[in-house]
Amino acid sequence: MKYAYYPGCSLSSTGVEYDISTKKVAESLGIELWEIPEWNCCGASSAHLTDHLLALALPARNLAIAEEKGLDVAIPCAACYARCKATEVEVKDSKEMQKTISEVIERQYTGKAQARALLDVFVNDLGLQSISTLVNKPLKDLKVVSYYGCLLVRPPRLGFDDAEDPQSMDKLIEALGGTPVDWAFKTECCGAAHATTKSEVGFPMIEKILTAAKEAGADCIATACPLCMSNLDMRQTQVGAKYGKNYSLPVFYFTELMGIALGLNPEELGISKHFVDALGIVKKLNEAAGRRDTA
Amino acid sequence: MKRVGVFVCHCGTNISAAVDCEKVAENAKSFPGVAYSTDYKYMCAEPGQELIKKAIKEQKLDRIVVASCSPRMHEPTFRRCIESGGLNAYLLEMANIREHCSWVHPDDKERATIKATDLVKMAVAKVMQNEALVRSTIPITKRALVIGGGIAGIQAALDIANAGHIVDVVEKEPSIGGRMAQVDKTFPTLDCSACILTPKMVDVANHPNVNLITYSEIEKVEGYVGNFDVTIRKKARSVDLKACTGCGTCIQKCPTKVPSEFEMEMMDRKAIFTPFPQAIPNKPVIDRESCRYFKSGKCGVCQKVCPTNAVDFTQEDELVTERYGAIVAATGFDLFDDSVYGEYGYGKYKDVITGLHFERLLNASGPTMGKIKRPSDGKIPQNVVFIKCVGSRDEAKGKAYCSKTCCMYTAKHATLVREKIKDSNAYVFYMDVRTPGKGYDEFYTRTTDQYGAKYIRGRVSKIYEKGDKLIVWGEDTLLGRPVEIEADMVVLATAMVAKADAAKLAQMVGFSYDQNNFYTEAHPKLAPVETHTAGVFLAGACQGPKDIPESVAQASAAAVKVCGLLSKEEMPTEPIISAVNEAICSGCGMCVPVCPYTAIDLKVIQERVHGKTVSRKIANVNSGLCQGCGACTVACRSAALNLKHFTNEQILAEVDALCL
Known part of the structure; x- marks a missing residue:
């Protein structure tokens, strides 16, 4: 089992133990986590209060990198997950939005790489x-x-x-x-x-x-x-x-x-x-x- | 030579304001086959019809085009008109220049006139191809079947029986009575449900023209209007209805207790039981799933104590087939499963109940003898919260529709809480209060003004237990602030949904149902009790959420339709049905599954080919069942199936007239 891994900003600061424990547990369970190289902030609440497109484009870049690799993305942080999922759904729902976002991030993201909550992955994929x-x-x-x-x-x-x-x-x-x-x-x-x-x-x-x-x-x-x-x-x-x-x-x-x-x-x-x-x-x-x- | 007459209607100004009718009539004169063409202000009116009849005679017309409104509106009128003028009714064609032209193009008279002319041209081309069709007749079996023995079924059966026809009522449960039997009081008069229902139950049971077939289900339906062959499964009751006197000794002595469905599982019944004291027939049935004898082979107490030897463990399901002229579906409704609302904790918290549970708590013969008590500890609740629209008007988790009855029964419940419990509070969370019924709004006003129920406009977001209280969090959207109530009991106004097996029955009988599995009426306004299947009618909540007055009214309406049908010896059939060209049918059978009316089957025919007799399969259309929808003609790969009056040749003639 292999997933792209998106830790998000909090997991490198206040929530560092969430990052540490996630990696350790995944290793023990035989789940391979491929940390998205040069991942960026998901935009959290600031982006979607500022600009709708920005709020979608930020997570889309990370998802696009995972999509290139052919992997779904495991996301521990609930807020990051929510933003990434919202992006995935909007891209799937609208071809137009998919095109706009791809232009903005200069990468293809079609919604194929799914945003998955880490809890969901453990409970429903691994079982x-x-x-x-x-x-x-x-x-x-x-x-x-x-x-x-x-x-x-x-x-x-x-x-x-x-x-x-x-x-x-x-x-x-x-x-x-x-x-x-x-x-x-x-x-x-x-x-x-x-x-x-x-x-x-x-x-x-x-x-x-x-x-x-x-x-x-x-x-x-x-x-x-x-x-x-x-x-x-x-x-x-x-x-x-x-x-x-x-x-x-x-x-x-x-x-x-x-x-x-x-x-x-x-x-x-x-x-x-x-x-x-x-x-x-x-x-x-x-x-x-x-x-x-x-x- | 065919001689077509064209009659262009102004429909007052409905058509003539947007279409130059005189010009259309003038243009029509040049179309091939047209011998006569004229226009008139109101073609459907008496003088207009006379105009047509006169022209048929004087101009020797042999087929007619009327350019006016939709055929749904006046095709029957003009068919009768030309019939009395001496022509076959099917030598008529209508060009719809109102709904399809003037009403949709009110602003461009020139182009609308061109379009109207084209529509007439097509109609002329088609009518040239039309053939005289003859209606045949089918005999009518003078016996009606009512499926479902709730208030709708009972009312329909009584009305049909009173008109002198024989009716069989098939009820799935051991007793008739349905949901109304579970209800305590009825709005807006607060009269006792049982007091008005049970006399009707007795009437229907004693009526010489009615046969009650309880604890039975429909197994198979074949045939068509006037002649439905219905197989009914009479489930093994394990009690001989003729021998049983209903003394109840067996029930008393039965050692097995199971939760009573009728009492919403708030009370026990025995394994041999009648669902409620006023049941009809008031004779028990053995629930074989919980009966000790059927589970382990031991016990048999009921059989030993029965003074008339009526208990019969060896009974088996029995299949009977009967022919009916008409069917009324009156199968009622189920309740939505409230447990999808995790935030309300239904199923987790004992004192969060549905409105139907509350009816039983109010009822004198219910689990609390009519005292409102909490299911958890039997205490009398002081603060009762009601939540409306649980499952209704909620596309995310429930149903998009309004369940129609909840506003009124919740007002009734709130009134009864205030009346029965001293110093109590009744809080009602609502989205809207909908009370369109006679005396309904007055009742609601009394609930708030006289009985002091507290109505809060908003949804409840969460219910949780704290000690023995239920904490209800909600929002008052009128005041714009959150509300928290310490409740002792919460009653959910649960959505009405179609019966779990509603779709199965519809498929079996062969009529349509909607996305919510409610049965579909033939027309929402003008044919509310008919289905698209001739001879099948609807009554009560199986067609959509309904209260008692509405169910009863619809049941009587359905009964009138049944009586209308059964009053005739035979009925004419519509000749617009599919016909098989036996020579080119390959017997592939593609048409059989696409037919929504199960009107097509394959039959074997014998032919002589090169001096030898061979047999092969071909499609066979049952003229009584075929409704002329044309689905089979599309599925047929060799065009062996052709819909009369809409044949491939006729349709192509229209296309040619427009395009060539």
């Missing part, structure tokens, strides 16, 4: 069965709420899962030996950049999600988006202080949880980079496993 057979440190008794965020499974007609009550990450957690905890905030918005620019809007949104996860009885949160990670992890103490709460809720990229279950070294997966201590829970998990082994 849960294959993953579970490779698990050697199951996430036993770890109660995980899966947090998909607002972009990963939307818009509905394009998504690879139910847009309101998605299941793929929950099923993945189960395949890793963990306990997926059902909750109603799977696709609630984390507030995105509002936490930075308008904290009076952003903080209550984060608070709702963290509180709901806590009330659902979760030990930790699994996510698939670097911005969601920042909000839930980096802002957690700040939000807790504002609302007088101590959440102590570790937040993981789903790839990190996969890495742990596949027996990779947590430090090497980048888990030590989190703001809310996440190593502790992994350690406990390993200790419990050790006790089970000796008993």
Whole structure:
């Protein structure tokens, strides 16, 4: 199995552990990731607020390079995925747009190379069965709420899962030996950049999600988006202080949880980079496993 | 020599404002075969028709072209006209210079006149090729079949039976009554559904002209209008209807409990059961899938306790074939599957239910004896949220259409919550409130003004459980702000959808259905109860979402159509049907599957070739079934099939007239 790999800007900065864990896990699972050479920014929210064509042309260049190579593109970041998918669909829908974009980027992109969410690739291409057979440190008794965020499974007609009550990450957690905890905030918005620019809007949104996860009885949160990670992890103490709460809720990229279950070294997966201590829970998990082994 | 008469109609100013009718009539005089040509203000009016009849006589005309409106409008009129003038009705051709010319080219009289002239020229060329066709007749079997024993089927059957005809009602379930039997009260009068339905159920059961065939399904339909041969599968009831007295002892003693479909699985029934207390026939049936005897061979308690020996485990399905003159499809509707709305948690949260569940909770013989209680813990809810348009008017996840009944039943539900539960709140999330029916808007106004239901314009984005509450997030689009309600129960106004097997039945009988599997009427305005298949009529929600008054009205209309058909001994058939040129038919059979009316089959004929008798297959058109659509003539590779009145030669004559 081989895919073009588009990490996107966040994965080389705030979300570097997402990049590290993705590569490590893919390697363990036998998935070859060919990083798109000289990839450019997907445009994120800035481009599509500025100019529609720009918002399509930026991802199209990366997709075109993958298309030349004959590969679909695996994309970990939910926002990058959303922009790339939007481009793919628009190009497929309109020959005219395809022509315009090709002129702008000076490359051919016909929509043949598909934008795929990394989670989709793992769950639906590789399959849960294959993953579970490779698990050697199951996430036993770890109660995980899966947090998909607002972009990963939307818009509905394009998504690879139910847009309101998605299941793929929950099923993945189960395949890793963990306990997926059902909750109603799977696709609630984390507030995105509002936490930075308008904290009076952003903080209550984060608070709702963290509180709901806590009330659902979760030990930790699994996510698939670097911005969601920042909000839930980096802002957690700040939000807790504002609302007088101590959440102590570790937040993981789903790839990190996969890495742990596949027996990779947590430090090497980048888990030590989190703001809310996440190593502790992994350690406990390993200790419990050790006790089970000796008993 | 053929002598064609051309009659150009002004249609008041409908045509003459855009087309120079006098000039068209003048031009027509030069067309080959035209012996006479004139124009008149209203050709369809009495003087216009007299003009035609007089000209036939005086000018010795033997075929006629009328240049006027669409043949859908007045072809029958002019056919009758020339028939009374002494000509065969099929020696008429219409040139549509209104819908096809004056109405679409109102601004260019010169060119519109040229086009009208061309249309007349084509019609003249065709009428020269027309042949006199003779209508034949087919006998009519004086017996009607109603498929479906809900309120629509019951009403249609009663009306047909009261007119003196024999009717068989085939119902899939063990009892007639349908969806209306599940409903508690009916809008806009709030009278009890059972109180108005059950007398009708009894009437239809006791009517000397009606045979109820319950727990049965249509297996096969052959034949055509006047003579449908229908095979009915009578499913094994495992109870002898004649011997059973309906005492109910077997039901009491049966040890197996399964969720009751009728009670929306909020209550149990036994494996031997009647769906509801007022069932007709009020005699039980054994559900073999859950019955202990059929699963393991042990038990047989029902048989032991039956005082009349009516329980018969050895019964088998029985196939009966009966001939009918007419069929009414009244198969009703199903509910949309709300679980596609992950955000509402239907199927996950016990207290998120459909409107039909709520009907059962309101009903005195339902699972809560008519007290509104939560399915989860039996507590009486204080805050009830209603969400309208769940599955309706939602192309992304549901159906594009409006389910029509939900605005009213939701208003009814909200009223009943406020009436039955002290200090309760009824919140209704809506996109629009649609109440076009007699007394409907008044009812809705009472719901808000008198009963104080709180209507919120907007959609619900999410429902989740918090403790024993359901938190409902929505938007009030009139105030432009988010709304959060702590609800105890949420009721979804679920879309009405076609029955799961609706398409199967339509294919079997041979009539059409739309993209949503609702049955298609012959004309949305002018033939709302007919189908495109002669002798098959529609009643109730199988044709599209409908409430009770509308279903009943449509059922009576369908019954009138049936009675009209059955009142005759025989009926004329349209002679515009396909004909096979047996000499060139190769018997390839390409025409058989393309025929939408199953009118073509292959027959074997004997021929003498070089002194030897050989047999070969050729296509055979059933004149009773053929509707003259012409699909087979296109599929036929050797042009052996030709549609009378639209033959290849006739069509080509038109093309030649225009193009040569």
